[in-house]
Amino acid sequence: xxxxxxxxxxxxxxxxxxxxxxxxxxxxxxxxxxxxxxxxxxxxxxxxxxxxxxxxxxxxxxxxxxxxxxxxxxxxxxxxxxxxxxxxxxxxxxxxxxxxxxxxxxxxxxxxxxxxxxxxxxxxxxxxxxxxxxxxxxxxxxxxxxxxxxxxxxxxxxxxxxxxxxxxxxxxxxxxxxxxxxxxxxxxxxxxx
Amino acid sequence: xxxxxxxxxxxxxxxxxxxxxxxxxxxxxxxxxxxxxxxxxxxxxxxxxxxxxxxxxxxxxxxxxxxxxxxxxxxxxxxxxxxxxxxxxxxxxxxxxxxxxxxxxxxxxxxxxxxxxxxxxxxxxxxxxxxxxxxxxxxxxxxxxxxxxxxxxxxxxxxxxxxxxxxxxxxxxxxxxxxxxxxxxxxxxxxxx
Numbered sequence: 001x002x003x004x005x006x007x008x009x010x011x012x013x014x015x016x017x018x019x020x021x022x023x024x025x026x027x028x029x030x031x032x033x034x035x036x037x038x039x040x041x042x043x044x045x046x047x048x049x050x051x052x053x054x055x056x057x058x059x060x061x062x063x064x065x066x067x068x069x070x071x072x073x074x075x076x077x078x079x080x081x082x083x084x085x086x087x088x089x090x091x092x093x094x095x096x097x098x099x100x101x102x103x104x105x106x107x108x109x110x111x112x113x114x115x116x117x118x119x120x121x122x123x124x125x126x127x128x129x130x131x132x133x134x135x136x137x138x139x140x141x142x143x144x145x146x147x148x149x150x151x152x153x154x155x156x157x158x159x160x161x162x163x164x165x166x167x168x169x170x171x172x173x174x175x176x177x178x179x180x181x182x183x184x185x186x187x188x189x190x191x192x193x
Numbered sequence: 194x195x196x197x198x199x200x201x202x203x204x205x206x207x208x209x210x211x212x213x214x215x216x217x218x219x220x221x222x223x224x225x226x227x228x229x230x231x232x233x234x235x236x237x238x239x240x241x242x243x244x245x246x247x248x249x250x251x252x253x254x255x256x257x258x259x260x261x262x263x264x265x266x267x268x269x270x271x272x273x274x275x276x277x278x279x280x281x282x283x284x285x286x287x288x289x290x291x292x293x294x295x296x297x298x299x300x301x302x303x304x305x306x307x308x309x310x311x312x313x314x315x316x317x318x319x320x321x322x323x324x325x326x327x328x329x330x331x332x333x334x335x336x337x338x339x340x341x342x343x344x345x346x347x348x349x350x351x352x353x354x355x356x357x358x359x360x361x362x363x364x365x366x367x368x369x370x371x372x373x374x375x376x377x378x379x380x381x382x383x384x385x386x
Contacts, residue, residue: 026259026261027332027333027336029259029261030259030261030262030332030333030336030337030339030340031336031339031340032339032340032343066219066222066223068219068222068223069223120385121385135385137385137386138375138378138379138381138382138385138386139220139223139375139376139378139379139386140220140223140375142335142371142374142375142378143220143223143224143371143372143375144223145338145371146223146224146225146367146368146371147223147224147225150225150364150367171343174339174343175339178335178336178338178339179336181335182331182332182333182335182336183332185331185332185335185378185381185382186331186332188331188378188381188382188385189331189378189381189382192313192314192328192330192331192381193330193331193332
């Protein structure tokens with residue numbers, strides 16, 4: 001699916017983030033993210049490019065098996081909203097590509113903030129016109145760091161790269177995901193973020 | 194240092210957590226934490242027991258090298274408060290031991306909530322009677338997942354255990370730290386947690 005046909009995907013059209021590039025630099029330092037991680041993510045993007053749907057299959061199976069996670073894609077009385085799951089899936093796949101290939105600049109920060117707000121009462125459901133629950137609980141946003149990072153290793157290892165390079169790609173992925181979840185937590189606690 | 198002489202350490206004396214054991218179970222499921230991780234943490238506790246001060250040296254060197262992190266142990270105008278750093282260090286060491294050896298039950302949840310509140314304006318500085326900044330920014334609480342998990346591997350690997358067992362201990366450590374940060378985020382966003 002091309003970027004322009006992904007429902008609700010608005011990279012490049014988001015309002016400027018309240019987070020500055022300088023603040024991002026401090027976050028990068030806090031997760032030890034450096035130029036070598038950027039390079040490793042570019043290589044990870046090559047390895048993962050043809051495996052995005054398989055990765056999403058793993059993640060969606062995990063969400064589907066965990067009612068507390070499936071609830072975020074469901075009506076308040078607990079009925080999963082299939083079109084919502086599908087629209088988010090397309091953006092989730094693009095998020096894998098963006099994580100690996102985009103420069104982490106103002107445009108990236110702006111879209112990070114858009115993603116962040118879409119987890120909270122400010123914008124949840126609005127991009128998809130659905131009547132789901134009003135927010136993703138912060139606890140699960142943070143908890144998902146584990147499955148979203150641990151499950152990627154097998155896919156990175158399929159690229160026939162040396163073990164040290166798989167390690168480097170995996171560590172860069174971990175750092176980026178943790179940093180992004182930190183960015184996504186902002187609208188949950190704007191006064192103590 | 195024995196538990197009873199650690200300044201400000203109050204395991205067993207904390208008020209009940211608003212988080213239930215049932216909610217903890219859902220968090221455990223969300224990070225794939227199971228009985229095999231509990232067992233792996235017990236073994237990790239044995240491997241790390243004599244290395245706690247060395248681990249703290251690594252973590253404190255990292256904090257000391259990062260002004261945005263050292264600020265949380267400093268006066269509002271940026272002067273590090275040495276007695277505060279030392280008192281927290283003793284509790285941080287005990288936290289390593291608690292993470293590996295305590296059952297994750299009501300008493301553990303109660304102390305998790307106490308730790309959580311000590312990062313926020315509700316209780317920051319109160320256990321140590323210091324005049325530091327009023328809260329730990331949520332972004333850095335989350336970001337620290339990376340260094341606090343990545344740096345532990347070398348110490349786990351010093352125990353002469355097979356590589357698969359080091360992996361298992363490390364994954365259990367990661368899951369626990371991510372789960373604990375999720376618990377510590379509660380008072381930052383009580384309405385959307």
